[in-house]
Amino acid sequence: MNSGINVARIRSIGAAYIAEARINQMSKWKGIIAIVAIGNPLFYLIAIGIGVGVLVNQNSGTAGTGGVEYITFIAPALLASAALTGAMDETMFPVMEGFKWRKLFFAMNATPITGGQIAIGVFLAAMLRVAFTVICYWILLIAFGVVTVAESWDVVPITMFAAGGFGATIMALTARVKNEDYFMTILGRLIIMPMFLFSGTFFPLTNMPIYLQPIGWISPLWHATELGRHFSYGYPISPLMLLIHFGYLTIMLSLGLTFAQKIFSERLAR
Amino acid sequence: MPESLIIARGLTKKFGDFTAVDAIDFDVAKGESFGLLGPNGAGKSTTMRIIAATSQRTSGTITVLDRDPEEHGPQIRAHLGVVPQQDNLDGELTVTENLFIYGRYFGLSKKFIRAKVEELLEFAQLEEKRDAKVDALSGGMKRRLTIARALISEPDILMLDEPTTGLDPQARHILWDRLFRLKEVGVTLVLTTHFMDEAEQLCDRLVVMDKGKIMAEGAPSELIKTYSTKEVLEVRFGSERNKEVAPTLREMCPRIEELPDRILMYVDDGEALLEEIVAKKLHPTTSLVRRSSLEDVFLRLTGRSLIE
Incomplete structure (x- = not known):
């Protein structure tokens, strides 16, 4: 019997071993991750923030954006969008790979590691990637002079929290997927794309006719964006709405993680 | 009587109406090489998954290393080495990285794993491929790496599900040689196969399975004497x-x-x-x-x- 194996310890920190492995796997993609983390904000800030921003500000001043420059208005939304996309990449693909493409989760589960620990480990590693993306973005926002460190530092943890809620939900949904072609097409084209367009990213959600606004209400991106605006440039939100935004994302996070752990364990036990 | 590492009685596994494993009894003694021989769909892999504490039985009893896998999965899995039917290596990582990551799942120290990896690379004859990406390896090499990976925790029982299926004859013989060495140093092996030559080469004792049931049990030579x-x-x-x-x-x-x-x-x-x-x-x-x-x-x- 190998006495170097401490099962009690693995039971308590096993998820950290999985996160360590995931980070190891991600490091193979570090070049691409870095290019996306820096290139994405750079392109968006220049094209939309400055390019479209000039157009908006010339035509309507700051009236349509609640009294701030257009770039200030969309910066927290672009930040949230990048964070949520990063969270999705690191929860959807590893889960498909783990259960179907390479069956890596079955290898992990042949050790003392449990299905629930695999879910938490994948999630923790995804959050690390999100942290990297968000911090890169934030530094660029400061460099562009869009926000200042003092007034916007809290946007970083809040955006990460929102991305966590979204990532946990995507992880739980992906864990059941047998045929990824359908799933990825529907998710990408019919959910993510409209979410990006109808979550008050480029214009206030209230500009939409009322019957289209519910798309924003159910979208985690809208909640993340509203919070981001509030904490980066003091966009006013009532205490009730603050509670709703945080509450919605907290529910996504806790339901996502709870179901992901359960579904992972069931699928591994077949 | 040598110590039994696995004891199964009336072990049954149902998937809905289908009975994959139908009330089987068997014991595996310490240091023995035990085989489950049967065609595809006989219930061999399901039995392996129950022993490996990853699938739960429907009824009957089983103890593995003196524990019930239903209640003590992680404790049991801590002392098993599992080689699944399909290699589930991480193809994007190198040979060494695959071994290393797997050792970490057992909570082993980096120092212990580093030393063990050297030993296993030699055992699996993969020293020259240590920094090669796994996707670039041949089928036989991947199989040897999967076996090496299962040995990283110095398991009490090595479980092999169809170890040589899909390999060419030369690769099979290299693999048999490696497994024979493990047997010689007293590692308990539990393996499934649908190749009779493999069963004859590697198993001290085996059960013949068909449609979830055990049809016969004994040493290969005894079975031949009794039934042929x-x-x-x-x-x-x-x-x-x-x-x-x-x-x-x-x-x-x-x-x-x-x-x-x-x-x-x-x-x-x-x-x-x-x-x-x-x-x-x-x-x-x-x-x-x-x-x-x-x-x-x-x-x-x-x-x-x-x-x-």
Whole structure:
């Protein structure tokens, strides 16, 4: 019997071993991750923030954006969008790979590691990637002079929290997927794309006719964006709405993680 | 009586209405090499997954290393090495990285793993491939790496599900040699196979499974002695005439099996029987006298070939 194996310890920190492995796997993609983390904000800030921003500000001043420059208005939304996309990449693909493409989760589960620990480990590693993306973005926002460190530092943890809620939900949904072609097409084209367009990213959600606004209400991106605006440039939100935004994302996070752990364990036990 | 590492009684696994494993009993002793032989779908892999504490039984009892896998999965898995039917290595990582990551899942120290990796690379004959990406390895190399990976935690039992399926003959022989070495140093092996030659080479004792049930149990030589004759005479008369001559052959031998392409005749002296056949002017187009194998045992027990 190998006495170097401490099962009690693995039971308590096993998820950290999985996160360590995931980070190891991600490091193979570090070049691409870095290019996306820096290139994405750079392109968006220049094209939309400055390019479209000039157009908006010339035509309507700051009236349509609640009294701030257009770039200030969309910066927290672009930040949230990048964070949520990063969270999705690191929860959807590893889960498909783990259960179907390479069956890596079955290898992990042949050790003392449990299905629930695999879910938490994948999630923790995804959050690390999100942290990297968000911090890169934030530094660029400061460099562009869009926000200042003092007034916007809290946007970083809040955006990460929102991305966590979204990532946990995507992880739980992906864990059941047998045929990824359908799933990825529907998710990408019919959910993510409209979410990006109808979550008050480029214009206030209230500009939409009322019957289209519910798309924003159910979208985690809208909640993340509203919070981001509030904490980066003091966009006013009532205490009730603050509670709703945080509450919605907290529910996504806790339901996502709870179901992901359960579904992972069931699928591994077949 | 040596210590039993695995004890199963009335072990049953159902998937809905389908009974994959049907009330089987078996014991695996410490240091023994135990095989589950049977065709695809016999319930071998399901049994392996129950032993490995990744799938729960429907009824019956099983203890693995003195524990119930239903309640103590992580404790049991901490002392098993599992080689699944399909290699589930991380193809994007290198050989060494795969071993290293896996060792971490057992909470082993980096220092311990580093030393162990060297030992295992040598064992698996993969020293030259240590920094190669796993996707670039041959099937035999991947298989050896999966076995090396399963050994990183110095398991008490090594579980191998179809270890050589899909490998070419040379790769199979290299793998058998490696497994034989493990057996020599006293590692307890539990393996499934549908190759009778593999079972004969590697197993001290085996159970023959079919449709979820155990049909027979014993050492390969015992099974052959109990369920078959010393020799087998295989004769072919061409697909047209096989049927025609079968009744005559049946009168000459207490047990014959008509297969689509040939007729198997079970006797203790094959040459003598062949002379009798020739004396009757039946003239088979080809004939072969061979020793009985586990394939014949399986045919006797189930009326079907192992590989169809």
